[in-house]
Amino acid sequence: MKTQLKVAGMLAALLLVAIAALTPGPKVSAAGNGNIAGTVKLDGTAPHMKGIDMSKDPYCVKQHENNPAKMENVMVGSNGGLQNVVLYISEGLTGNEASAVPSDEPAVDQHNCMYVPHVLAVDVNQKFKVTTSDQTTHNIHPLPNPMTGNIPWNKSQPAGAPPIEASWKAPEMISVKCNIHPWMHSWQVVVKGPYAVTDGNGSYTIKNVPQGSYTVTAWQEEYGTQTQKVTVAAGAPAKADFTFKAK
Amino acid sequence: MRIRIRKYRLTLSVFAVLPLAIACWAQQTEYSENQRLGMESHVGNMTGNATVGAPIYKRFCIGCHGVLGDGEGENAQWIDPKPRNFTIAIFRCRSTPTGTLPTDTDLYDTVGRGMLNSNMPPWGPLTDEDRVNLVAYVKHFSPRWLTEKPGTPIVIPPEPPVTAERIKQGRVLFQKMECWKCHGVTGRGNGPSADTLTDDQNRPIKPFNFHDENRFKCGTTNAAMYKDFMTGLDGSPMPSFADNLKPDEAWDLVFYLRTLQPADTIEKRIAQQIGLKPLEPNGQLPGPPAPAENPLGEKPTNNSGTK
Numbered sequence: 194m195k196t197q198l199k200v201a202g203m204l205a206a207l208l209l210v211a212i213a214a215l216t217p218g219p220k221v222s223a224a225g226n227g228n229i230a231g232t233v234k235l236d237g238t239a240p241h242m243k244g245i246d247m248s249k250d251p252y253c254v255k256q257h258e259n260n261p262a263k264m265e266n267v268m269v270g271s272n273g274g275l276q277n278v279v280l281y282i283s284e285g286l287t288g289n290e291a292s293a294v295p296s297d298e299p300a301v302d303q304h305n306c307m308y309v310p311h312v313l314a315v316d317v318n319q320k321f322k323v324t325t326s327d328q329t330t331h332n333i334h335p336l337p338n339p340m341t342g343n344i345p346w347n348k349s350q351p352a353g354a355p356p357i358e359a360s361w362k363a364p365e366m367i368s369v370k371c372n373i374h375p376w377m378h379s380w381q382v383v384v385k386g387p388y389a390v391t392d393g394n395g396s397y398t399i400k401n402v403p404q405g406s407y408t409v410t411a412w413q414e415e416y417g418t419q420t421q422k423v424t425v426a427a428g429a430p431a432k433a434d435f436t437f438k439a440k
Numbered sequence: 441m442r443i444r445i446r447k448y449r450l451t452l453s454v455f456a457v458l459p460l461a462i463a464c465w466a467q468q469t470e471y472s473e474n475q476r477l478g479m480e481s482h483v484g485n486m487t488g489n490a491t492v493g494a495p496i497y498k499r500f501c502i503g504c505h506g507v508l509g510d511g512e513g514e515n516a517q518w519i520d521p522k523p524r525n526f527t528i529a530i531f532r533c534r535s536t537p538t539g540t541l542p543t544d545t546d547l548y549d550t551v552g553r554g555m556l557n558s559n560m561p562p563w564g565p566l567t568d569e570d571r572v573n574l575v576a577y578v579k580h581f582s583p584r585w586l587t588e589k590p591g592t593p594i595v596i597p598p599e600p601p602v603t604a605e606r607i608k609q610g611r612v613l614f615q616k617m618e619c620w621k622c623h624g625v626t627g628r629g630n631g632p633s634a635d636t637l638t639d640d641q642n643r644p645i646k647p648f649n650f651h652d653e654n655r656f657k658c659g660t661t662n663a664a665m666y667k668d669f670m671t672g673l674d675g676s677p678m679p680s681f682a683d684n685l686k687p688d689e690a691w692d693l694v695f696y697l698r699t700l701q702p703a704d705t706i707e708k709r710i711a712q713q714i715g716l717k718p719l720e721p722n723g724q725l726p727g728p729p730a731p732a733e734n735p736l737g738e739k740p741t742n743n744s745g746t747k
Contacts, residue, residue: 249632249633249636250621250632250633329618330617330618330621332677332679333679334677334679336640338528339528339529339530339584340527340528340583340584342587344530344539344540344584344588345530345539345640345674345675346538346539346672346674346680347538347539347672347674347676347677347678347679347680348538348672348679348680348682348683349617349672349679349680349681349683349684350683350684351616351617351618351684354683354684355683357683372622372633372637372638372677372679373618373621373622373633373677374633375633375636375637375638
């Protein structure tokens with residue numbers, strides 16, 4: 194009886210220690226960190242992007258006299274590369290890596306009555322700026338779901354107004370609009386951990402990823418998400434190419 | 441022996457408590473009805489309780505705002521603008537900055553005042569206690585009240601005396617801030633962007649017509665108007681101008697907006713005396729699309745007061 198109890202107690206204690214030891218701790222330092230890079234392409238004919246009627250605001254019309262404005266939902270480069278796709282690590286990051294907040298402050302500008310960039314990606318709690326280079330008043334109206342922890346707000350930004358600084362508390366694809374200019378629509382994509390957005394050729398590099406195995410998610414506003422498993426090893430950047438099918 | 445049993449029990453109890461702790465932690469993230477029914481509201485020296493407010497809500501509010509407080513009551517289908525959805529806790533009339541919860545007093549005032557140009561009447565017949573209890577019950581619908589605090593109310597400095605100069609300056613601001621884009625050059629709610637406005641749920645919504653009403657959306661006083669554009673009417677296209685207007689300028693704008701209303705106010709009399717007319721943006725009325733050859737997009741040249 195005595196021994197049995199003793200053995201049981203010891204076994205239980207051992208089990209606890211084992212659990213503690215197996216729980217992943219923070220991974221190794223940034224020195225061994227690698228990249229995840231690749232290209233996102235569109236398979237098929239790129240959908241026609243409609244022209245935008247800006248006649249509500251003569252200032253906006255004037256800015257596009259020589260370069261007619263078009264919708265930006267699907268931006269495809271000459272090589273079939275898909276622009277404005279957000280890539281982020283959806284699985285595999287430890288708590289510490291996921292909660293580290295980058296110190297740089299990305300910006301979205303209101304330029305010629307359009308959002309530049311059309312898709313802004315930020316980390317949770319990462320500060321970003323909304324600026325205007327237009328000589329017309331805009332209102333910036335992000336519309337997150339208030340139940341996520343991100344609360345919608347709506348601020349006016351007249352010509353010459355200083356940047357608006359903001360951040361978001363939770364991962365979410367947030368739709369942003371300007372009520373004054375109903376064609377103005379953009380995304381603020383909030384993710385946890387390292388991320389990248391594809392350039393005009395559909396290329397991207399997620400930098401500073403610790404060694405390990407991950408799931409990378411690619412998000413495009415019209416085509417939704419795709420995922421891929423990658424492994425980042427020392428000195429060997431991982432590669433993950435994605436292809437979305439045109440509808 | 442006894443000591444060893446204790447040790448064993450200790451180990452056992454760690455195992456017993458662990459899942460319990462995990463379960464508790466999981467539950468905390470959930471929407472707990474009991475926790476919410478404990479919701480209180482504080483207005484002046486009155487304290488409201490959700491449980492006391494519940495029967496009042498069921499008697500007077502449920503028809504429009506619904507059993508769940510989601511604005512989907514049985515009358516909602518006939519109503520435009522739609523009843524407020526309390527579960528997301530986004531409110532038009534606040535004293536707090538855009539993107540923050542209102543104060544209990546804000547909600548209490550809204551119940552008493554009603555919502556202008558909507559089916560929400562002023563609930564004058566309800567006692568102060570009823571209203572403060574209702575506020576607690578309204579808050580119980582959203583978990584946001586458990587995790588967030590109301591914003592800090594904006595500071596409204598004392599109202600300066602009305603002068604012709606201030607009204608003129610307010611007119612300049614109405615143009616400069618481009619209020620007219622939605623509210624129209626003359627404030628009739630017919631600006632170039634008026635017909636495409638939608639609320640946060642993407643439902644069409646009209647901008648305020650100042651010529652229709654002597655009241656404002658969130659109150660009758662000048663201070664209420666000051667609050668409207670400095671906090672923004674969350675959930676609607678009306679943004680906050682708090683970052684763009686200094687307090688003095690905000691009062692100027694309030695005085696100018698008073699000249700647009702039907703009531704015989706001191707502002708209106710001054711405007712008539714000095715023959716104040718609305719400023720035309722770029723010298724043209726909003727309306728049909730302007731022909732492309734017009735020299736548009738230039739800075740306004742037809743007003744002397746622009747800084």
